Amino acid sequence: MDISNFLKGVPLISETPGVLKKLEILGRRMLHHVMFSGIGRVSGSVPDDDRLQRILLMRQDRIGDMIMTLPLIRRLGKLYPGARIGIVASESNRIILKYETGLDVITYRKNPGAFISSLARARNFNPDAAVDMHMHDSTTSFIYALSSGARWSLHIDHENRLPFNVRVSAPQDGHIMDAFAGLLSGLGRKLDTAGLKREIILSNEETVFAETFWNRSGIPPGDCAAVNISAGGENRRWGADRYARVCSSILEMGLKPLILFSPSDIELARAVYHSEPGVLISPATPSILHLAALIRGVTILVSPDTSVIHLAASYGIPVVGMFLRFNPALPKWYPWDVKREVLMASDHISLDSISPEMVSEAVRALVSDMVHGAL
Template sequence: MKKTTAHALPQPLPRRGIYRILVCRPNHRLGNTILLTPLIQELEQLYPGAEIDVLAEGDIAEEVFSHFFSIKNVFCLPRRGFKHPVAFLSLLHSVRQTYYDLIIDPCLGSGFSRAMTLHMRGRFTLGFSDDRRGSGLTHAVPTDVAGKHMARRAIHLVRWACTEHTGQVQASASYPSLDIRLSSEERVQGLAALRQVLDEGERAADHPVVGIFANATGAKRYSSEWWAQFIQSFKSNCAASSIVELIPAHGHSMLGETCGGYYSSDIRRMGAVMANVDLMISADCGVMHLAVASKVPTVGLFSVTDASVYAPYGSGCCSLLTTGRSPQDAASQVVLSFASILGSPRQGGSRRDAPSNELGAGAHRQSHFDQLGLSI
């Protein structure tokens, strides 16, 4: 992390005496909410005795953070709050009754998040700004500290503000990962649900199971024709694998019902099922981040957005840039990169036999990813 000398903080955030923390992230999108989980883990490490509240939008955050013991309240603003002014203002008034030791705006460039941060009452307020004096924050961190990937920006924010050597982020090889903290019980139930989706022959065989989520918003969505060619090529390269489609929220298959499908409007149940497949392949979307946070090796397909900002963020996960590549080439790249998972049937049973928090795929594939144009 590069050194930043301008706009040095008058003093670092204290490491003691902070017990009530509010994180302001009023956004309803699944991916943006899950990308907040590394920040919560970082705060748990920095302030292990603190209680954390989250100001969110919509009800997704309640599901994402339901197993975080450190989080006391998830305040969910109504979506499009201007259409629900009474509920919106009532909730803001309720949150404002608490005086926090630290209020964090983890966003880069969100006026709404900043407004909520400054509206609440707290001893210290933290966020990105190049205008230290005019930001209204007690601790304004220069925007060039943020870095590229969304999951790390809030980590850099907090580490820069807490460091004893103000103006420099201490280099660290360790960053918290995406994690919705699925319980063992959830994983076991996810395994049972997955087995029901597979046909009898697939349940009996020790073959890899690959999950596909084929939906995304706007230009990030690949056509049904693209997916048909991708799957045909994937199966020809990995005939022993079984494919399960994770059905989008609208409840309709994106793959023409060509394979078994699992649907749930509960994101934790969907995560529990994905946790039991051997590999997830997804377009760039919130479910891609949910797969990573469920601790399954994940390939994110990118053609529009910047993969350096939104790539799957976790060990054994990678992004694949599909621009200029045919569906057949993309499928071949995935099979070749994950040969240790998709190759010959493994001895001694499959990952699906015993749910685990450990990833079988590791960083040893990094050099191979680099050769193929994939990136972690």
Template sequence: MDKRACRDAARDWLRHTSAFQNAACPAAPPFLLAIVADPHLMKRILLIKITSLGDMVHTLPLVHDLRRAYPGAKIDWVADASCADIPRWTVGIDRVIAPPLRQFKKNGKKWRDLRGILGAVRELRREPYDVAIDVHGVYKSAIVARLSRTRRRLGYAAEFLGESRAEFAYTELFGPHGDADCRHKMRLVVANALGYEIEPQETCELSIPKPAAPLAADGVPRAMLFHATSAEIKKWPQANWIEVGHALSLRGYRVQLPWGSQQEHEEAKALAAAIPGAEVLPRMSITECAQRVDAAALVVGMDTGFVHLADALGKPTVMIFTATSRPHFGVNRPGQSISVGDNGVRPPVDEVLAAVAQVTGHGAGASQGLPRDCATGDVSA
């Protein structure tokens, strides 16, 4: 039996066994998984993670794993047009397919946006893929997988999906992943399904466009405070942000306050009025905000996409949780990033400032000179 025949036999075994739904089932014969994982036979990979910004960042270590396992393969990423900057900056991605799904829904389903979606479908079907990997797990991502020109479509079992009936699109289901966090879970289930080994550390590689002019040319360190959140329940009290801002100003930081909506703009102005030397940043695109993050000396913020991006870029980062799971979504890289609080647990100001001391190398308990798990590519300084 030649390699291609063995690979087909392996895929047939994986498609019909329940091993990926029941941990007690027998494992695949090693030679079969070895053929499935053969880097010379894997030519084109489709990765599906459509939204949102934070979830895109969580997917970066998986991209590095796939590129390491299949150095000669072409890897395409399907992402909503509103979030497509992250895939475009990701080292190892060959093509980004970006349907304007959010815009279509937000703008009243206009014909222009529909044409954009149809164009993305044509682009999706332009090339056949050896495998489609849906790590999003909702109807729209499942439909993308089903529309792709591949017979092998990987996805989560119904109990792990955001929308359980999305399972219809998959030919193989990911296996159990225990209590792994969101990033390691993706790495683990895909590696097990495709039969390759992963490294212990996570690697994130991004190449962000450089700004037209340096953003911190005066030498004053910037501390960005991402005070805004997508839901009221996730907010941290304004009085706490003011205390943190005061403390950072006393340590020589220039506090910068980004915002996205009119309400957030008003909140940022109120904070700036109470924090010495604080700056309310202008309305920014995703690229402009990412450049600011990359130029910052410190980022403190809620469990939001740009704070996850700061961690991926290797910036000293403190992430605050109040209404989502810190063990599942949090960042924690010794000497670089710390998460505080948890679902239903608002951290006090003292705990946040202690975390700032640790990630910036100041104060008791600070860790200095430790290796960082995430590596950046050609990013602005």
């Protein structure tokens, strides 16, 4: 393909405030060419007779997305035991793969030079198939798929504009894990979600960090309920007074609240503590892996919709989650395959419609269920 025709009219690097904008314009022209170049398309899955030796997944988004996808990546490795699996990860979510073995990790960075370098790595990986794990069109993912030279580029069949040549029909009105598993089944072998290995692998460093905290606190993690007060956006913030009231109820249930927070929310954590001095405040966690080690073994987690919910669920910790209202026709991002209470706000603007009493009652219901289940 001669790309000189696509460059006509595209501003030079010195003439534009961002090199990525130039790449985006170039990418869109290339996409338009590919759309009308007679590229073969199949519906459903890669042909049965195609033996896949290298598979590239695009998952360059949030930490929670990677936590959810990791068990499926592991299962994929068992379905294709002789194949190499590569994954495009973001700078933030690649840490979830830190101690995984047998994966080729390519890091997506927005810096133009680093981005181009990562495209070269995708090309050198030379996959037979590239799968976009996003449930929406991603120009970035398509550029990776195109650059990699993969024979088959897979995307979920849902209002697509980008020309992936395998459109996979997967469940879109259930849980997001069903959609992910259905999409990966489009590679040609059914991926079953039963019995997935879900726990994130930790090292001795993270384990010792958590053990040191619990030993100093003098309280076993099983006597604690973790309460995450940090959120991924302003519309998911809930207020110190509300969290304090929930902590008060948790103390009445005979559990010790453990306040989890991101560094930027230290003042909010202190405000909760001063309102309800019976709580524990977690130490500053250097990474989400240290946080994972810290919450392993707690009785329950209370949290707004963030990656911490999926982190806890991966360890089998029951979750009370507070969610903004979203499109009911889209896959659900609820805690998966774990005891849970989902509290849905009345709108997508804030969590204000969820009261502390509602959260406390949800915690009480889960604790009661666990007690009766243990009898």
